[in-house]
Amino acid sequence: MNETVPLDPGALTPEQARALFRAGLRVPTAGWCTGRTQANLIAVPRDQAYDLLLFAQRNPKPCPLLEVTEPGAVSAPIFPGDLRTDLPGYIVYEHGEPVAEVTDATEYWRGDLVSFLIGCSFTFETALRDAGVPIRHVEQGVNVPMYRTNRTCRRAGEFGGPLVVSMRPVPAAQIADAVRVTARYPSVHGAPVHVGDPLELGIADLGSPDYGDPVDVRVDEIPVFWACGVTPQAAVAASRPKFAIGHAPGHMAITDARDTRYLVP
Amino acid sequence: MNETVPLDPGALTPEQARALFRAGLRVPTAGWCTGRTQANLIAVPRDQAYDLLLFAQRNPKPCPLLEVTEPGAVSAPIFPGDLRTDLPGYIVYEHGEPVAEVTDATEYWRGDLVSFLIGCSFTFETALRDAGVPIRHVEQGVNVPMYRTNRTCRRAGEFGGPLVVSMRPVPAAQIADAVRVTARYPSVHGAPVHVGDPLELGIADLGSPDYGDPVDVRVDEIPVFWACGVTPQAAVAASRPKFAIGHAPGHMAITDARDTRYLVP
16 A cells, blocks of 8 residues: 555545545545545445344434445445445454455445445534634544443344444533534534543543544543444444444545535524 | 314323324314424335335435334334324325225234334424414414425335425515524424425415315415425325325324424524
């Protein structure tokens, strides 16, 4: 892989970003392609797609659906690239176990896969930043920290599991702004699900995230938790369906859709 | 049927209303149970449910899903009554043709039916009325007028068809209020899809609605059109699936959920 991270990934078009990922670049996508919607991917065989679609309907906070493809389709109206290659990373699951982590999922792709594109909280980070709220993982150049919680999703058929959350530390004086700004983007997880003590979500140690990297929480800051589109992958791990392909957490599908498309009044 | 319309249906609890409908009362439900969420019903056999669920996902404006039941279930968390009997009216479809209009669907119900509860615009009429916007069909004591339009829904598997809309005449000076108020309720159709000339939606004569009753449009008023949860029934008529049961348009499932549950900031 000869591709390197560009100097200003925020200025790239989605098409340029997808070309870099197609060429093999593996990097978290927070801060990339300012103003564009980012999406989680979970793809399952058609015979598991009803249960997963129902799981998303019953758990709209972690699983806001942006698009569901026809079986075998590798692109979508909001994602004119190739879903098999144009994300920076993939995890392939068999019976709930990760069996491969790849930057090109072509050899694992199946003709009966239905792809679910689920809104990602990276999408509202532009609006947060515009409101003056710090985005610590972008400042530190690492992946956002994500945690499995003690909250259980509503089951649908074979899919059940814990709610997964992403965490951003926010100065106490800016909590209200962070809530107000993100609440206007329900399709990319909307308002936080929890503000404050991680233990109430069953998170014992913020320094050991289940996915992504730890970030610094400063003395005047409070951890704020948003529902996360990795939740379906936690459901895959818990429910052990035969086959699934997900994005590598934090390594998202960058769509052509502008973030304002998902802004509510 | 010995039940008569109560003097103040807005003051009834959902449980009281459902008991009246279960006893056989057939009446449109606009204005009933102030502050409670009303829902459209469409029930299809399990083997058609994936296509219908995908149709709803792809057409969220007419088909905002409040709940999807397990196959054979006749109640839901927000609707603790009996879906077979507790709506004021039902239409039974075979191959897209209405074969029965009944107030009790028990004899047609099947053990493999998946019920979809879809938000209804009657839900935001309380907020409209509180904002001083007239609700003409309630004033005139008739059913809301609904129309099939020339706008085509996104197809999903076997389901396709036209967008159906409901219409409320609004004084020109109050259009902005009507938009602003209803936009805050996306789960019950949200902001209007069209304000003004019915011909642009392919509606030739407001006086001849496809469902419900015509209402007076006064000289200072503009017709305002909202996406309508009868849309899946128009898809059933257009796509001719083997079997379906819908509510009689305007004769809704009255749920226990408060309308504020679906209010966005």
